[in-house]
Structures are given as structure tokens and as C-alpha cells.
Amino acid sequence: MKTQTRLSKLMLAFAAFLTLSSVMILSSCSKDDDDDDMDGANIQVIHSAEGTGRVELYLDNQKVNNSAVAYAQSSGYLRTTTGAKTAEIKLEGSTQVVSSTNVNFESGKNYTIYVTNSGTAASTVTTSDNTTKPTAGNAKVRFVNLSALLSNATIMLDNSLSLSGNLAFGSTTDYSVVSAGEHNFKATAASNANISTNKTFSVQDGKVYTIYLMGTTDLGLNIVTHK
Numbered sequence: 576m577k578t579q580t581r582l583s584k585l586m587l588a589f590a591a592f593l594t595l596s597s598v599m600i601l602s603s604c605s606k607d608d609d610d611d612d613m614d615g616a617n618i619q620v621i622h623s624a625e626g627t628g629r630v631e632l633y634l635d636n637q638k639v640n641n642s643a644v645a646y647a648q649s650s651g652y653l654r655t656t657t658g659a660k661t662a663e664i665k666l667e668g669s670t671q672v673v674s675s676t677n678v679n680f681e682s683g684k685n686y687t688i689y690v691t692n693s694g695t696a697a698s699t700v701t702t703s704d705n706t707t708k709p710t711a712g713n714a715k716v717r718f719v720n721l722s723a724l725l726s727n728a729t730i731m732l733d734n735s736l737s738l739s740g741n742l743a744f745g746s747t748t749d750y751s752v753v754s755a756g757e758h759n760f761k762a763t764a765a766s767n768a769n770i771s772t773n774k775t776f777s778v779q780d781g782k783v784y785t786i787y788l789m790g791t792t793d794l795g796l797n798i799v800t801h802k
Contacts, residue, residue: 615657618680620664621649622646625789627666631644631667632644632688633663634662647789655680660677662677686704687701689721692723692791712780713752714782714784717747720743720744720745722791722795724790729764732751732760756778760775773796774795783802
């Protein structure tokens with residue numbers, strides 16, 4: 576009887592040991608997964624350089640994107656390691672550098688490089704993207720002025736709410752929280768009301784967007800979803 580009791584206790588202790596080991600292994604795996612998610616940064620390219628061919632992104636001379644990016648298109652987020660890097664935008668299949676910039680990639684953060692202007696005058700604007708979700712029923716929207724036609728722009732929401740009164744070329748607004756649904760966005764030259772463009776976009780609940788002004792001869796608005 577004592578032998579059976581001792582054996583039962585040993586079996587219970589062994590079962591407890593196995594359970595504890597499994598929990599520790601699962602915890603370790605989960606931690607590793609979390610670390611992997613933070614051990615790097617995301618970068619995307621948006622092509623808004625009118626008259627410039629399809630482009631590719633190079634970081635420290637290494638091509639990052641698999642497919643070249645056409646005008647008014649985005650590469651989508653691409654994974655990279657952290658640290659300071661030289662980012663070069665090159666014409667597809669060419670060594671010709673359209674524009675370049677330096678970016679210090681921080682762990683867990685998202686970045687966008689906008690290619691703007693055109694031809695040999697192309698330049699870049701780089702932003703850090705806050706992809707934190709807005710409150711329920713809303714979306715987050717910001718603006719980037721990438722059009723030399725509007726050296727300073729006024730941004731209106733639904734022809735009633737001013738989101739920016741004097742957005743300089745190459746500048747970015749803070750994020751604005753807007754209700755989910757369709758909204759009309761209008762950009763007007765601060766110095767000339769006759770130079771303007773507007774477009775209606777549908778923004779979804781919980782999403783984060785950038786609307787950018789583009790064009791050196793043909794002014795327009797485009798939108799990209801960050802998350």
C-alpha cells in the first residue's frame with residue numbers, strides 16, 4: 576500500500592514537471608515571436624515623380640523590392656533591419672539614381688519614402704508612419720504636399736473643415752481623426768484659389784491613411800493605406 580502511494584506521488588510530480596516544462600517552452604517561443612516582430616523596421620516607396628519611369632528601392636546598395644513601382648503606386652511595406660542606411664531610388668533595371676536620402680531605421684517602426692518632382696530634379700520626402708489604430712468608428716488621415724504646383728496648400732474636408740491652412744511643399748500634416756465613410760478632400764493653392772483639385776475617398780473604420788498631392792503639370796490627389 577505504501578509502495579503504491581509513493582508511486583502515485585512520483586507520477587504526480589513527474590506530470591507536474593512535464594506541465595511546467597511545456598509552459599516554459601511555450602512562453603519562450605511566444606517571447607521569441609514577439610522579439611522577431613520588433614527586430615526590424617518596415618519601409619515602403621510611393622512614386623509621385625511625374626514623368627519619371629518605374630523605380631526600385633536600394634538600401635546600402637542592396638535592392639529591396641521585387642517589383643518596380645510605377646507612378647502613383649506604392650511598393651507596400653518591405654522588411655529591413657534597423658540602423659542608419661543610405662536609401663537610393665533607381666530607375667528600373669538601371670544604375671541611374673533618381674534620388675537618395677539617409678534613413679535611421681528604428682526597431683518596430685514604419686517608414687515611407689515619397690519620390691517627388693520629376694526627372695533629374697526628383698527628390699525624396701521621408702516620413703515615420705504612426706499606424707496606431709484610431710478609436711472605433713473612425714479613421715486617421717494625414718496629408719503630404721508633393722506637388723510643386725502648390726508651394727503652399729490649403730486642405731479642406733467636405734468643403735467645410737480646414738485640415739491645413741498652409742501646407743508647404745515637402746511637408747506633412749499631423750494625423751486627423753475623421754469618421755469612417757466617404758469624404759471629399761480638396762487642396763487649393765494658398766495664394767491662388769483657381770489652382771485646386773479635389774477627390775472623394777472612402778476611409779474605413781480603424782484604418783490609417785496618407786493622402787498626398789502630386790503632379791508637376793497635372794495636379795492630383797492620391798491615397799495610400801498604411802494599416
